[in-house]
Amino acid sequence: MSSGTPLGDFLRARREALKPHDVGLPEHGRRRVPGLRREEVAMLAGVSSDYYIRLEQGRxxxxxPQVLDAVAQALKLDAEATGHLHRLGRTDTSRRPGHGTGEVSAQLLELMDGWAHTPAFVLGPALDVLAANALAKALHSGFERFDNLARMVFADPAGRSFYQEWDRAAHSCVAELRAAWGHDPSSPRIAEVVDELSASSEEFAALWKLHEVKSKSQEGKHLRHPRVGDLHIRFAAFTVNGAPHQQLVVYQAESAGRTAAAFEALREVVTEPAAG
Known part of the structure; x- marks a missing residue:
């Protein structure tokens, strides 16, 4: 995934993403390196250049926490990226592994199955689909496999047409993987997904190098299903109690709207075999 340290790679990427005018510094002539110089970040953070260089080099x-906060402020990091920086700055002995079992509780499975009009599925840290109800499976039926959201976005031909705002979906997907990796950089499954997609998708590899961080929250999506057409949905993601490395994702449609009607049409598709 990288030859450097997690902390050093993140600092270098965020430093290179900034221009001097972003932090109120003048630009003098042509620069040999992209973004800010290490010495400029050190000055803005109030630490010595040698100390900051050692941070980037992993030495x-x-x-x-005070130093990390100062560096975060110098690099114009938002709250989520600052939290990511603090996690990367922990020593190995203070970090708790977060691989998880990947098993979804019977109670959660029963709950999702009871939502006949609402697509719902459970994700693991590497964006693996650990479980899904019937409507979620029908919604993603155009893909080769409904198994991993990152693979579906970047490696499945259906991803480009299903996600109508593909660039946004791609950025979000990689940023979510980065956020999960920050909690557990030693995760073999996250490393496997990242290595596989970095080798098969230049777009994924380029986005991964940006070190952008964003967890799933609540926002809208514009999807297109091959059978029922365009869908404008809202979704929310919830941490699963008892399995903090799992997320329950729930899709919603405006009541009495076109997307709600499309969900109903998909539900009928799901129940067709039983009806027959």
């Missing part, structure tokens, strides 16, 4: 272990 400074266990930086204090």
């Amino acid at each position: 400074e272990r266990g930086p204090s």
Whole structure:
């Protein structure tokens, strides 16, 4: 995934993404490197250049929270990226592994199955689909496999047509993987997904190098199903109690709207074999 350290790679990527005018510094002539210089970040953070260089090179272990906050402010990181920075700055002994079992509780499965009009599925840290109800499976029936959202976005031909705002979906997908990786950089499953998609998709590889961080929250999506057409949905993601490395994702449609009618049409498709 990388030859550097997680902390150093993140600092370097975020530093290179900034221009001097982004942080109120003048630009003098042509620069040999993209973004800010290490010395400029050190000055803005109030630390010595040597100390900051050691941070990027992985030679400074266990930086204090105060130093990380100062560096985050210098790099214009938002709250989520700052939290990611603090997690990467922990020593190995203070980090808790978060692989999880990948098993979904029977109670959650029963709950999802009871939502006949609402697509719902459970994701693992590497965006693996651990479980899904019938309507969620019908919604994603145009894909080769409904198994991993990252693979579906970047490696499945159906992804480009299903996600009508593909660029947005791609950025979000990679940023979510980065957020999960920040909690557990030693996760073999996340490494497997990242290595596989980096080798097969230049777009994924380029986005992964940006080190953007974003967890699933609540927003809208514009999808297109091959059978029922365009869908404008809202979704929410919830951490599963008892399995903090799993997320329950629920799709919603405006009541009495076209998307609600499309969901109903998909539900009828699901129940066709039983009806027959």
